[in-house]
Amino acid sequence: MKNLRLKSARAAKDLSQQALADMVGVSRQTINAIEKGDYNPTIRLCIDICKVLDKTLDEIFWE
């Protein structure tokens, strides 16, 4: 299932996939895969993404 909340939170911060990827230390394709729902990130990566986007885990990842 696509993670549209991640995509919109990233867009709200005016970050490209590459910029977010660089900030959390992963490849652009990994961010893309998470947004497309092709990859389930570890809790550690989820926390890193939430910190960068100033969101909680619930807001971005909880169904």
Next chain:
Amino acid sequence: MEERNIAFIIGMVVGGFVLAVVALIQKVKKEKAWCEYDERQLQARGKAFQYGFVVLLFYDVFYAALFAENEPSWCNNMFGIFLGVGIALVIMGGYAIWNDAFMQLNQTPLAVYLIFGGVGGMNLIAAIGHIWTGEFLENGKIGDSGINLVLGVTMLILTITFAVKNHLDKREEE
């Protein structure tokens, strides 16, 4: 020991040495924490190695079952075994490339093209040389020098796969 066998062993030792140096450089880079794979890439690479390993295992089992007594009619055993290595490398590398798990973070496509192009180009040139001089066939069969062709074609396939994937990624990014 035949001159060709000595050359083959020297080639393997030098190749092993180069691989060890590259692995050492990678380790040093990793300790500096600027060049590594992320968690998704590690997962995809694990699967790639798994598929490559299974393919090579089955290939070797079938090859041994079919040709343990007599060599194939069209090639010698050395070529036959390296053909399996080439197929396994294509499966492993192709899967890793297609799942964006081949390049390390901060590694540029140019570095990959240089490695693939260098190794593939050298082997293809050597293979063409063997065909040109008539050393490619030994007693009507593909001999040891066919290994260059296997490695050259393997690298060529991986280079094309990498180029196609890279192109698709760029279009997606745009």
